Amino acid sequence: MMTLCVVAAGIGLAWLALILGALLYKGLAGLSLSVFTGMTPPPGEAGGLLNAIFGSVVMTVIAVIVGTPIGVLAGTYMAEYGRFSKLTTVVRFINDILLSAPSIVIGLFVYELMVRPMGHFSALAGAVALAILVIPVVVRTTEDMLNLVPNALREAGTAIGAPRWVVIKSVAYRAALSGIVTGILLAIARISGETAPLLFTALNNQFWSSNLNAPMASLPVTIFQFALSPYEEWQQLAWTGALVITLTVLALSIVARSLTGRRENG
Amino acid sequence: MSAAQEALPAVRSSREATVKRFAFTDAVFHALTRAAAILVLVLLGGVAVSLFAGSWQALSTFGFSFLTSESWNPVTEKFGALAPIYGTIVTSAIAIVIAVPIGIGIAIFLTELCPRPLRRPIGMAVELLAGIPSIIYGIWGLFVFAPFLQTTVQPFVIGIFHGVPGLNSLFAGPPYGIGLLTSSLILAIMVLPFITSITKDVFDTVPAVLKESAYGIGCTTWEVTRHVVIPYTRIGIMGGVMLGLGRALGETMAVTFVIGNAHRISVSLFAPATTISATIANEFTEAVGDLYTSSLVALGLILFVITFLILAIARYMLMRIDARTGA
Numbered sequence: 001m002m003t004l005c006v007v008a009a010g011i012g013l014a015w016l017a018l019i020l021g022a023l024l025y026k027g028l029a030g031l032s033l034s035v036f037t038g039m040t041p042p043p044g045e046a047g048g049l050l051n052a053i054f055g056s057v058v059m060t061v062i063a064v065i066v067g068t069p070i071g072v073l074a075g076t077y078m079a080e081y082g083r084f085s086k087l088t089t090v091v092r093f094i095n096d097i098l099l100s101a102p103s104i105v106i107g108l109f110v111y112e113l114m115v116r117p118m119g120h121f122s123a124l125a126g127a128v129a130l131a132i133l134v135i136p137v138v139v140r141t142t143e144d145m146l147n148l149v150p151n152a153l154r155e156a157g158t159a160i161g162a163p164r165w166v167v168i169k170s171v172a173y174r175a176a177l178s179g180i181v182t183g184i185l186l187a188i189a190r191i192s193g194e195t196a197p198l199l200f201t202a203l204n205n206q207f208w209s210s211n212l213n214a215p216m217a218s219l220p221v222t223i224f225q226f227a228l229s230p231y232e233e234w235q236q237l238a239w240t241g242a243l244v245i246t247l248t249v250l251a252l253s254i255v256a257r258s259l260t261g262r263r264e265n266g
Numbered sequence: 267m268s269a270a271q272e273a274l275p276a277v278r279s280s281r282e283a284t285v286k287r288f289a290f291t292d293a294v295f296h297a298l299t300r301a302a303a304i305l306v307l308v309l310l311g312g313v314a315v316s317l318f319a320g321s322w323q324a325l326s327t328f329g330f331s332f333l334t335s336e337s338w339n340p341v342t343e344k345f346g347a348l349a350p351i352y353g354t355i356v357t358s359a360i361a362i363v364i365a366v367p368i369g370i371g372i373a374i375f376l377t378e379l380c381p382r383p384l385r386r387p388i389g390m391a392v393e394l395l396a397g398i399p400s401i402i403y404g405i406w407g408l409f410v411f412a413p414f415l416q417t418t419v420q421p422f423v424i425g426i427f428h429g430v431p432g433l434n435s436l437f438a439g440p441p442y443g444i445g446l447l448t449s450s451l452i453l454a455i456m457v458l459p460f461i462t463s464i465t466k467d468v469f470d471t472v473p474a475v476l477k478e479s480a481y482g483i484g485c486t487t488w489e490v491t492r493h494v495v496i497p498y499t500r501i502g503i504m505g506g507v508m509l510g511l512g513r514a515l516g517e518t519m520a521v522t523f524v525i526g527n528a529h530r531i532s533v534s535l536f537a538p539a540t541t542i543s544a545t546i547a548n549e550f551t552e553a554v555g556d557l558y559t560s561s562l563v564a565l566g567l568i569l570f571v572i573t574f575l576i577l578a579i580a581r582y583m584l585m586r587i588d589a590r591t592g593a
Contacts, residue, residue, distance in 0.1 A: 001488040005372070019455075071302075073298055074306050076299045093585075097581065104516070109317065164296075190397075195519045203551065242401065
């Protein structure tokens with residue numbers, strides 16, 4: 001029986017190696033500077049992914065700027081002001097469900113909320129959809145990390161006469177900083193590969209666009225479109241884009257983990 | 267009267283002002299954090315309400331038959347959700363059946379067997395598997411995995427079960443490569459890390475004393491795992507499995523690549539099919555007419571309700587194991 005467990009672990013690791021291997025093999029073949037400098041090409045021509053990368057970065061940044069404060073504040077309520085309140089239990093439960101809710105449903109929600117009333121697809125709607133995915137991740141890590149801050153620290157702050165919000169700001173946040181940053185990094189890692197919520201919010205754009213009120217290209221949606229196309233150049237670009245996303249996500253998660261890892265050891 | 271005594275009321279009033287100011291800022295900050303927490307609830311409520319509003323047209327047109335009809339015809343505007351619901355449930359179920367034994371096996375390996383220096387790297391590798399975006403699994407499934415299945419595995423399996431009654435319709439050709447089984451296998455790879463990491467976490471909650479006393483009366487590692495660790499963590503494992511199931515049900519991109527998007531229910535696991543999320547992803551931007559769009563939103567509502575129930579059960583189970591360990 002125990003041998004079977006070793007076999008299971010072997011299968012899991014082999015699968016990971018297989019996927020990463022294929023990705024490296026196919027992706028590296030098309031990796032060149034022009035990928036980062038050229039626009040997405042029409043079929044049959046050479047080009048790059050610059051506008052898609054730019055779109056992904058813009059929407060991710062807006063999503064993080066919108067989602068992080070809400071997530072941190074909600075997490076603060078759950079760990080500090082309302083640690084034992086009924087509201088916290090309910091919010092924790094709902095937040096955990098939101099954390100693993102299908103992202104395509106979030107896309108439909110933002111479509112009904114923004115795209116339909118505005119009458120057109122827009123980068124802003126895509127960013128809002130991503131922000132909704134950021135919030136639960138940040139809420140969860142903020143609450144967990146603030147709960148790890150020893151109460152003696154808070155009491156010491158209160159004892160010198162600091163009001164609650166000063167204690168939270170100058171003591172609790174400072175002690176939990178690396179944990180909260182980890183949460184934000186994990187949230188970025190999560191949304192940078194999300195495709196489903198962008199399909200019918202930000203749509204796609206073949207050209208360079210920095211207009212937030214218009215459809216914008218993003219790396220995952222471009223990969224989706226190019227991979228399913230019959231054109232070889234597009235498929236190659238899709239593989240290269242997939243490699244770029246994967247490396248970004250892996251780098252983000254490794255940095256995030258090493259941040260908390262150092263905490264545990266130190 | 268000394269000068270100090272004269273100054274006392276002034277000091278007192280400035281202190282009062284400071285305390286008042288602090289109390290005010292504190293109340294503002296408190297309200298702000300509370301509002302953010304309530305916003306999380308509003309978000310989920312908003313999702314439910316907007317999906318219901320968006321799907322009202324389809325639901326009122328087709329009524330209950332939306333759930334039982336297999337037809338999906340944009341030309342005649344007759345829509346039924348049975349085929350996508352069937353595809354969603356079948357792919358997720360097969361994925362879970364494959365992923366659960368492997369996931370629990372890896373968790374046992376990591377907690378009981380693995381040499382200590384290797385634990386962290388291997389655990390981390392499995393968790394990295396969870397972080398890979400689903401579109402990567404999709405593109406890998408379409409270009410690498412599906413052709414492999416099409417040229418080697420599927421013809422072989424079809425050949426073996428050709429004359430076996432029952433199984434020959436389950437594994438009926440032609441081998442497309444894409445289809446129900448391919449999607450299930452990809453989903454299995456995707457939910458594996460979730461199941462493993464939660465199972466590993468709940469295995470770690472087993473008190474060492476329990477395990478040691480079982481070893482003390484001469485149990486083998488397998489007997490300890492089978493009769494002490496697994497019974498003790500049963501609820502937690504179930505919670506992890508349900509969480510994986512929730513993921514599998516809602517997974518979109520990976521499935522969209524390899525399911526084939528065919529609105530029909532066929533017995534064969536090699537046949538192209540569709541799932542709820544794949545249908546929405548493929549057709550939403552091309553949907554012409556309000557009824558078509560509304561039907562797709564109704565599919566989203568069905569998916570939302572199913573995953574909400576599954577995830578709620580999962581969280582409830584995991585909360586019970588948290589309460590027991592006092593975490």
